[in-house]
Amino acid sequence: MTQPENVLDHSAPEDHTTSIDASVNGVRTTLAENTTVKQLLESHNPSHAPVAVAKNNEFVPRGQYETTVIKHGDALDIVSPVGGG
Amino acid sequence: MTLATHTELALYDLSFKSRFLLGTALYSSPQSMLEAIEASACNIVTLGLRRQNPANRDGQDIWEAIQKTGCHLLPNTAGCKSAKEAITLANMSREIFDTAWIKLEVIGDDYTLQPDPFALVEAAEELVKQGFKVLPYCTDDLILCHKLVDVGCKVLMPWGAPIGTGQGLLNPYQLRTLRERLPNIPLIVDAGLGAPSQAAEAMEMGYDGILLNTAVAKAQNPAAMARAFALAIESGRLAYQAGLMVKRQTASASTPTVGQPFWHQPCNRN
Numbered sequence: 102m103t104q105p106e107n108v109l110d111h112s113a114p115e116d117h118t119t120s121i122d123a124s125v126n127g128v129r130t131t132l133a134e135n136t137t138v139k140q141l142l143e144s145h146n147p148s149h150a151p152v153a154v155a156k157n158n159e160f161v162p163r164g165q166y167e168t169t170v171i172k173h174g175d176a177l178d179i180v181s182p183v184g185g186g
Numbered sequence: 187m188t189l190a191t192h193t194e195l196a197l198y199d200l201s202f203k204s205r206f207l208l209g210t211a212l213y214s215s216p217q218s219m220l221e222a223i224e225a226s227a228c229n230i231v232t233l234g235l236r237r238q239n240p241a242n243r244d245g246q247d248i249w250e251a252i253q254k255t256g257c258h259l260l261p262n263t264a265g266c267k268s269a270k271e272a273i274t275l276a277n278m279s280r281e282i283f284d285t286a287w288i289k290l291e292v293i294g295d296d297y298t299l300q301p302d303p304f305a306l307v308e309a310a311e312e313l314v315k316q317g318f319k320v321l322p323y324c325t326d327d328l329i330l331c332h333k334l335v336d337v338g339c340k341v342l343m344p345w346g347a348p349i350g351t352g353q354g355l356l357n358p359y360q361l362r363t364l365r366e367r368l369p370n371i372p373l374i375v376d377a378g379l380g381a382p383s384q385a386a387e388a389m390e391m392g393y394d395g396i397l398l399n400t401a402v403a404k405a406q407n408p409a410a411m412a413r414a415f416a417l418a419i420e421s422g423r424l425a426y427q428a429g430l431m432v433k434r435q436t437a438s439a440s441t442p443t444v445g446q447p448f449w450h451q452p453c454n455r456n
Contacts, residue, residue: 126237145238150246152238153278158270160277178237180278182249184219185234185262186209186349186377186399 121173132171139166145179152181193427195395197341197372198287198319200258202229205389206419207260207374209233209399213408216251222402223255226412231257232289232397234264235279260321262289267302269309276313288313289343289376289397290322299349303330307337314338323376326360328367335371342368343376343397346388350400352380355387365392382411382418389422390430 119134125145132141138154138161146152154161155178161169171177194201207230213219223231233252252259261279266272269292276288292309294302301324310320314337322334326344334342344364347353355361356378365373375388376397385396396419405411 126239146240148240148246150238150240151249151282153235153282155274155278158274160274160281162277163281180235180275180282181238181246182252182282183234183236184210184213184248184252185232185264186211 121171123171123174124176126177126179136171137167138169138171138177141171141177142166142179150181152179154179195372197321202258203227204229204416205395205423206416207232207376207395207397208402208412209397210248210252211399212403216247218408219248219403220251220255221409222412223257225409226402226416228412228416229258230260231255232260232262232399233283234262235275235282258287259283259285260287260289261285262323263291263309264293266292267294267305268292269305269312272305272309273312273316276309276318277316280318286317287319287321290320301325301345303327303333306330307333310334310339311337321374326357326364328360328363331364331368331371335368341372341374343374345377346375346384347378349377351378352401353378354380354384358387358391361388361393362391382414385415386418386422386425389419390425392426395419 120131121134123130123132125141138156142152154166156169157176194203195205204227206226206228208223208226208228209232210219211234213222231252261283263272263275266275272290272292276290279288280286290306290310290313292302292305293299294305303325306322306324307330310322313320320339321341321343322339323343323345324330324334331342331344344361347356355375361375372394374395374397375393379385379396379398380401388396396415398415402408402412402415
């Protein structure tokens with residue numbers, strides 16, 4: 102069974118030259134090259150719910166969203182609060 | 187003589203009136219959870235982090251409801267299976283919840299959800315170095331507990347039984363040993379309790395608190411069960427402080443025997 106594919110295009114049409122594939126919460130997602138975590142969250146989390154991010158199992162602090170560029174093959178985890186025991 | 191009750195639960199640098207820590211999962215609705223939290227009078231609630239699905243507001247509704255309670259937050263690392271995963275999730279948790287407190291879980295077996303003791307110590311040591319206040323969910327193994335204390339854990343949370351089983355205190359001997367050998371470490375029985383009497387039993391042993399979720403959330407009336415556990419925890423604590431009598435092997439009459447009418451010779455039917 103293939104996973105659904107999301108296509109998130111963060112670049113303007115004129116500079117949309119290359120795309121990359123990354124995993125976002127386990128879903129293969131096509132992104133424009135040089136997409137940052139900040140840009141990804143603008144699409145993934147438009148309601149600005151409280152989230153935290155890890156890239157390739159490494160924590161990405163909020164202050165680094167703008168400077169953290171997603172590369173081909175990266176795995177992003179975006180988590181939010183749930184009930185827990 | 188005054189009743190030695192209502193002493194506060196001191197964990198790290200904070201004190202809490204209630205010795206009951208309640209989980210926020212498995213309720214039928216956020217409202218049911220809020221009613222249970224109120225009935226429990228708990229001051230600390232646990233919660234978790236999961237992958238966000240923007241199309242599903244469930245997580246956000248629970249989070250907004252939890253914030254209304256004003257309870258101290260104890261986020262967990264539930265589901266992590268390595269020290270690395272737990273350390274990463276703890277950092278994500280600290281950023282979202284703005285607390286250095288972490289209920290550290292590193293699971294070593296899917297069937298029993300038994301903690302991996304080696305990864306647990308490894309994760310605890312690193313998180314303490316990073317400034318976390320670590321409350322590890324651990325087994326009742328004495329040496330593991332000593333190791334966790336050695337790396338800087340100032341609270342331990344041994345299981346009563348595997349998570350969600352409701353089996354109660356499966357190893358009272360070991361839990362009693364932990365209490366005796368770690369007299370200055372706050373000990374909280376975490377997981378496996380199904381009935382208030384089991385919580386009272388742990389508190390009578392001298393445990394400092396009880397953390398549970400399923401027994402309340404899955405009760406037919408969660409709020410009533412939360413209240414029942416709260417009463418049992420207070421009762422057990424008071425009994426511990428009052429000092430339980432020493433068990434005897436033979437009967438001992440409570441009514442004075444001196445002056446008893448109709449005097450008889452001792453009757454031994456053997």
